[in-house]
Amino acid sequence: QKEVEQNSGPLSVPEGAIASLNCTYSDRGSQSFFWYRQYSGKSPELIMFIYSNGDKEDGRFTAQLNKASQYVSLLIRDSQPSDSATYLCAVKGRTNAGKSTFGDGTTLTVKP
Amino acid sequence: GAVVSQHPSWVICKSGTSVKIECRSLDFQATTMFWYRQFPKQSLMLMATSNEGSKATYEQGVEKDKFLINHASLTLSTLTVTSAHPEDSSFYICSASDRDRTEAFFGQGTRLTVV
Numbered sequence: 001q002k003e004v005e006q007n008s009g010p011l012s013v014p015e016g017a018i019a020s021l022n023c024t025y026s027d028r029g030s031q032s033f034f035w036y037r038q039y040s041g042k043s044p045e046l047i048m049f050i051y052s053n054g055d056k057e058d059g060r061f062t063a064q065l066n067k068a069s070q071y072v073s074l075l076i077r078d079s080q081p082s083d084s085a086t087y088l089c090a091v092k093g094r095t096n097a098g099k100s101t102f103g104d105g106t107t108l109t110v111k112p
Numbered sequence: 113g114a115v116v117s118q119h120p121s122w123v124i125c126k127s128g129t130s131v132k133i134e135c136r137s138l139d140f141q142a143t144t145m146f147w148y149r150q151f152p153k154q155s156l157m158l159m160a161t162s163n164e165g166s167k168a169t170y171e172q173g174v175e176k177d178k179f180l181i182n183h184a185s186l187t188l189s190t191l192t193v194t195s196a197h198p199e200d201s202s203f204y205i206c207s208a209s210d211r212d213r214t215e216a217f218f219g220q221g222t223r224l225t226v227v
Contacts, residue, residue: 032214043118043205043221044156049214088156092214099146100216104155 001026003090006103007064014111018095021106024072033065033072034090034100037083044088047074079110114140116208118219125196125226133191133222135206141186142208146216147179150203162189196226 005024013019021035032051036044042091050056050063050072062075076083086107090100115138135145144163148156149202160176162183163166170176180192189208193200203223209216 034215036218041203041223043203043218046215046217051214099158099161102156102158 002098002103003027003101004089006089006106008104009107010109011106012109012111015079015081016086017066017079017110019079019083019087019108019110021074021076023072023074023091023103025072025089025091027091027093027101028067028070030067030070030093032092032100033063034092035061035063035072035074036088036089036090036102038086038105040085047087060084063070065091076108079108081082081110081112084109089093114138114210114217116142116206116217116219118206118222120222121220122223123225125224127197127226128195130192130194131150131224133193133224135191135207135208135219137187137208137210137217138179140208140210142189143186143211144209144216145183145189146207147181147189147191148205148207150205150221154198156205159191168206193224196224198226200224201226 034049035047038044050065056063060077064073086105088105089103090098117136147159160168160170168181184191205221206219207216
């Protein structure tokens with residue numbers, strides 16, 4: 001079992017719809033959870049991070065964390081073609097300077 | 113977010129030569145820097161973690177003598193690919209974080225092609 005698992009996709013949604021990206025992790029001691037977006041040929045960019053159970057909203061993006069289920073998700077509302085990218089889930093343990101473990105990413109395509 | 117600058121963005125070198133990639137944190141002190149490699153359509157693979165002033169910690173299977181990492185200051189880390197071969201051609205990406213935050217910020221990446 002991988003430490004961080006994501007559906008590889010591709011996930012396709014029509015423009016304006018809600019895209020839902022899911023991620024599960026195996027280390028119950030994980031403390032910090034991150035979502036990165038990576039366009040083809042580019043490096044990842046941080047979208048948002050979440051530490052506490054519940055929802056965290058930032059513009060069109062909402063991260064949801066459920067530590068009991070070891071599950072973190074990213075919702076993208078009003079999806080735009082420019083949201084088409086690979087979304088990487090990353091999980092970090094207790095140490096602030098510790099490394100993050102990345103999932104393999106989910107490829108999202110938003111069709112006009 | 114914080115700014116991490118990586119240079120060069122792309123490089124082509126001959127087989128057997130060495131290539132140095134720089135990673136700089138422009139507006140914060142990067143106590144920790146991470147180096148990743150990514151092959152086409154694959155996920156990020158962590159190569160090593162470097163803390164300022166210390167030797168880098170390499171992931172299993174990564175040759176420390178081939179991928180030399182130096183983190184001599186709080187704003188600069190370098191990765192040198194020594195005696196590069198075509199199989200080393202890849203996208204190399206650094207990320208950096210500091211003591212006050214848990215998130216890391218990525219550089220732009222360096223696409224290395226060894227011919």
